[in-house]
Amino acid sequence: MMDLNKLKDAIINFDEGGAVSLANEALKEGTAPNLVLRAVSSALEAVGQKYESHEYFLAELMMCGETAKKVINVLHPLVETEKARVLGKIVLGTIKGDIHDIGKTIVGSFLIGAGFAVYDLGVEVDAEKFVAKTRETNANIVAMSGLLSNTVPYMEVVIDSLKKSGVRDKVKVIVGGRPVTKEFAARIGADGTAVNPSDAVAMCKGWMGKT
Numbered sequence: 001m002m003d004l005n006k007l008k009d010a011i012i013n014f015d016e017g018g019a020v021s022l023a024n025e026a027l028k029e030g031t032a033p034n035l036v037l038r039a040v041s042s043a044l045e046a047v048g049q050k051y052e053s054h055e056y057f058l059a060e061l062m063m064c065g066e067t068a069k070k071v072i073n074v075l076h077p078l079v080e081t082e083k084a085r086v087l088g089k090i091v092l093g094t095i096k097g098d099i100h101d102i103g104k105t106i107v108g109s110f111l112i113g114a115g116f117a118v119y120d121l122g123v124e125v126d127a128e129k130f131v132a133k134t135r136e137t138n139a140n141i142v143a144m145s146g147l148l149s150n151t152v153p154y155m156e157v158v159i160d161s162l163k164k165s166g167v168r169d170k171v172k173v174i175v176g177g178r179p180v181t182k183e184f185a186a187r188i189g190a191d192g193t194a195v196n197p198s199d200a201v202a203m204c205k206g207w208m209g210k211t
């Protein structure tokens with residue numbers, strides 16, 4: 001069985017081709033997709049630590065995030081087929097007006113690694129797309145990310161649209177990003193916010209009755 005530390009190292013060193021190749025090799029050898037995803041999450045956690053210690057900067061963080069996304073794209077369909085192992089369904093996206101992707105990517109990978117099926121809508125996601133995907137997937141949770149203080153108020157527009165569409169009472173809403181506080185989340189009607197990926201995972205698992 002492949003040593004998944006090789007995959008972890010490839011992501012940390014933003015070796016996109018190598019990481020995808022190693023992921024495919026691990027799957028061919030029979031490694032469970034969830035185990036591969038946990039290696040991805042572990043790599044991104046290490047990358048986050050390097051960023052906090054100023055060993056890596058934003059450019060490196062983004063390259064690692066893009067590498068992880070390529071691996072996640074390979075694994076995501078396989079995780080979705082493992083219905084018994086999926087804790088819940090999460091619709092994820094960076095809100096309209098904001099093109100920042102790295103934080104969302106990291107949180108999404110942690111959630112996938114924890115056993116959630118995550119439907120990543122990308123960046124610049126408007127309220128209609130959030131509502132449509134929530135309905136289509138019968139999601140349990142809607143997760144919104146935003147990094148710009150002048151765009152995060154749009155999160156309330158999304159929540160209002162979820163209410164008007166009749167799906168708000170069927171989902172939990174988690175919001176995150178540098179400008180987002182607990183007070184802001186409560187004011188716009190979100191169910192919670194998280195300051196880091198681990199907190200986001202814990203909150204979402206709690207909503208699904210898991211610890």
